Amino acid sequence: MSSSVETRTSIVWDYAPAPESVDHVRLEDRYGLFVDGEFRDPSDGGYVSTINPATEDRLADVAYGGPEDVIAAIQSARAAAPKWAALRPLERAKYLFRVARLIQERSRELAVVETMDGGKPLRESRDVDVPLAAAHFFHYAGWADKLRYGVNAREVEPLGVVGQIVPWNFPLLMAAWKLAPALACGNVAVLKPAETTPLTALLLAEICQEAELPPGVVTILPGDGATGAALVRADGIDKVAFTGSTAVGRDIQAALAGTGTPLTLELGGKSANIVFEDAALDQAVEGIVNGIFFNQGHVCCAGSRLLIQESVRDEVVAKLWQRMRRLRLGDPLDKNTDVGAINSAEQLERIEVLVAAGEQEGASRRTVACELPERGYWFAPTLFTDVSPAHRIAVEEIFGPVVSVLTFRTQAEAIEKANNSRYGLAAGIWTDKGSKAFEVASALKAGVIWQNTYNHFDPTAAFGGYKESGFGREGGPAGLRPYLRVVR
Amino acid sequence: MNTRLQVRKTYKLWIGGAFVRSESGRYDEAHGFNFPRASRKDVRDAVQAARKAAGPWAARTAYNRGQILYRAAEALESRGDGIGVTREEREAAVDVLLHYAGWTDKIAPVLGGVNPVAAPFLSFSVPEPTGVVGIVAPDEPALLGLIAELGPALAGGNVCVSVLSENNPLPGLDLAEALGVSDVPAGVVNLLSGRRRELAGALGAHRDLGAIVDAAGDRELSAELDRLAAETIKRVRHGDPATSYEDATTDALERLNAVTELKTAWHPVGA
Numbered sequence: 001m002s003s004s005v006e007t008r009t010s011i012v013w014d015y016a017p018a019p020e021s022v023d024h025v026r027l028e029d030r031y032g033l034f035v036d037g038e039f040r041d042p043s044d045g046g047y048v049s050t051i052n053p054a055t056e057d058r059l060a061d062v063a064y065g066g067p068e069d070v071i072a073a074i075q076s077a078r079a080a081a082p083k084w085a086a087l088r089p090l091e092r093a094k095y096l097f098r099v100a101r102l103i104q105e106r107s108r109e110l111a112v113v114e115t116m117d118g119g120k121p122l123r124e125s126r127d128v129d130v131p132l133a134a135a136h137f138f139h140y141a142g143w144a145d146k147l148r149y150g151v152n153a154r155e156v157e158p159l160g161v162v163g164q165i166v167p168w169n170f171p172l173l174m175a176a177w178k179l180a181p182a183l184a185c186g187n188v189a190v191l192k193p194a195e196t197t198p199l200t201a202l203l204l205a206e207i208c209q210e211a212e213l214p215p216g217v218v219t220i221l222p223g224d225g226a227t228g229a230a231l232v233r234a235d236g237i238d239k240v241a242f243t244g245s246t247a248v249g250r251d252i253q254a255a256l257a258g259t260g261t262p263l264t265l266e267l268g269g270k271s272a273n274i275v276f277e278d279a280a281l282d283q284a285v286e287g288i289v290n291g292i293f294f295n296q297g298h299v300c301c302a303g304s305r306l307l308i309q310e311s312v313r314d315e316v317v318a319k320l321w322q323r324m325r326r327l328r329l330g331d332p333l334d335k336n337t338d339v340g341a342i343n344s345a346e347q348l349e350r351i352e353v354l355v356a357a358g359e360q361e362g363a364s365r366r367t368v369a370c371e372l373p374e375r376g377y378w379f380a381p382t383l384f385t386d387v388s389p390a391h392r393i394a395v396e397e398i399f400g401p402v403v404s405v406l407t408f409r410t411q412a413e414a415i416e417k418a419n420n421s422r423y424g425l426a427a428g429i430w431t432d433k434g435s436k437a438f439e440v441a442s443a444l445k446a447g448v449i450w451q452n453t454y455n456h457f458d459p460t461a462a463f464g465g466y467k468e469s470g471f472g473r474e475g476g477p478a479g480l481r482p483y484l485r486v487v488r
Numbered sequence: 489m490n491t492r493l494q495v496r497k498t499y500k501l502w503i504g505g506a507f508v509r510s511e512s513g514r515y516d517e518a519h520g521f522n523f524p525r526a527s528r529k530d531v532r533d534a535v536q537a538a539r540k541a542a543g544p545w546a547a548r549t550a551y552n553r554g555q556i557l558y559r560a561a562e563a564l565e566s567r568g569d570g571i572g573v574t575r576e577e578r579e580a581a582v583d584v585l586l587h588y589a590g591w592t593d594k595i596a597p598v599l600g601g602v603n604p605v606a607a608p609f610l611s612f613s614v615p616e617p618t619g620v621v622g623i624v625a626p627d628e629p630a631l632l633g634l635i636a637e638l639g640p641a642l643a644g645g646n647v648c649v650s651v652l653s654e655n656n657p658l659p660g661l662d663l664a665e666a667l668g669v670s671d672v673p674a675g676v677v678n679l680l681s682g683r684r685r686e687l688a689g690a691l692g693a694h695r696d697l698g699a700i701v702d703a704a705g706d707r708e709l710s711a712e713l714d715r716l717a718a719e720t721i722k723r724v725r726h727g728d729p730a731t732s733y734e735d736a737t738t739d740a741l742e743r744l745n746a747v748t749e750l751k752t753a754w755h756p757v758g759a
Binding site: 135151152154246249250251253254256257258260265267422437441442446447448449450451452453456458460461462463464466467468469470471473475476477478481486488 | 598599601603604605606607609611613616618698707710711712714715717718719720721723726738739741742745749750751752753754755756
């Protein structure tokens, strides 16, 4: 165990600053709603500033869709739907291939804007968010003229106008996860980006223009929760897809009760990352760090419950703490930064409340003592030990750089503890024994299982949750089904 | 004159493999027979029995589950025409059960597969049962409409609690006897007769249910089930009553998809 002195030691590495240049980024001063192929002023929604959470500087003003704007947006989408659905599938594919290519061409700009608007390290937006977004469009473009092969030779048709709401943790990537399969299947989409991170979705709207996508096929309707609530309840929406919190997902499911509108939900998680005594421990520690500190822990599948076998508990915690103290927190645009800014003041408060609850309930807290920038929203990487399964920090989704350590003695106990959650999004397993890894993987009630790795995503691999983590899958052929109606 | 007195059947609920009266002691009458009017407590008991059976049923091999469902089809075939069921309906029900018996070891290759990810990993997706499935069976056809929902749920490795036809529950209760003498393990199927709205409401509100399959065709009830499902983010499928073999099998994939989860696993290659 580390002494109390050691727990507050900061390690300052002598890294020269390596900030990414923002010269090439061309942000407009204000962005309208993207409706009918063009940016327009809201009729009843107004403009709200979006800020950089690392500096609290204003980046641009963004239109919010009001109730009338939602109706107008759906009308324009409805008008575009028949032609898009009737388009020769290969032509639909070509549009999506164009979008994929344009994302690649503008990848540097998109990565920088993603980091400025959301606070995530540039290393992540550049190496994960943007390339995966392009890959999703590329993958689903290829499905557009092969839909029957994805649904076992059944005859299918699109659903019509889909309403999609995406979260603030992977703004561009989640927009790609939603739009690419919907459009490939012949639907048109009205997408609401998150309140705090609308910019890359609006750049994607520009890309739709550049790709000469027919007006109305993609509508981008920035706004807050009220806009989203209006969108999912509006007449003329034929399908709803939502990624976000379980609380909002529950509201949407209840709101759609009795309407027959198909729904897919990708919600919260409290994923278990299980370290067995026979794991390669140094490799596991890297995986634990990636599992919980990737994107400041703003990840629905974050490995926030660390289950360590008792025999290696002290060793793993010591190694993890050593590693955590070397994480670099700071300017998200710096290419050496590991942990960026918390996405918003609201999210920071939520993290602080839950961390305080962890301390009050008796868990032992260690927070890396690094210098926090004066402006912006920050939370240093935090480790809780002596956590009981009933503590709030072991039950509730924190959505921040906070990991809770629990222990187990036997494999059966590990499985039981891992499954003891109302969530079931993801899990990690660390062991060098293949048969054990597969046995545990099959016993875990979670939609994604990473064995000796964590937080990998791919357009060909289905992603989605069990239990209260939602239903429906994104990625691969399973990702087509929510956007198709089987006719025969 | 020698008249033989009929040995009348005492119809019972089927919970956890046992033929039981409703804990409430209530009963209703159909075709001159009394049958139990199950209570909310019976629903909870049935879900509890189902939960107990869920793990072992899911852990059986797909081949074994297929054999058990085939055996159930045999048992149903060999029963005479029951009360409230035409020969055509019973035969269609047997055929549907047979159809789904053959699905057990085809669901994984059809709904899952290896994902060609752009990184050095073996990534694959496999369908898994969602757990305990609540079924609300239609009034008519009482047997076929029930089997059309039980078949895919069981083939997918789920266990079921079903609310039977309200106005004609006898075929469903008779089915318990056929399943009871086949190899379906106790608790894998639980069958409850009674007032649909009362029982379906209790079933839909149960927090230990993974999915609801609603084939009752009652719009008001459907909306209520949707609302109840939102509480714990249950999967819900609404369907029209299946009235033929084709109805019950043409959309097999959707029926199976509604009661399965897809699990994606990643394993490093070479690291």
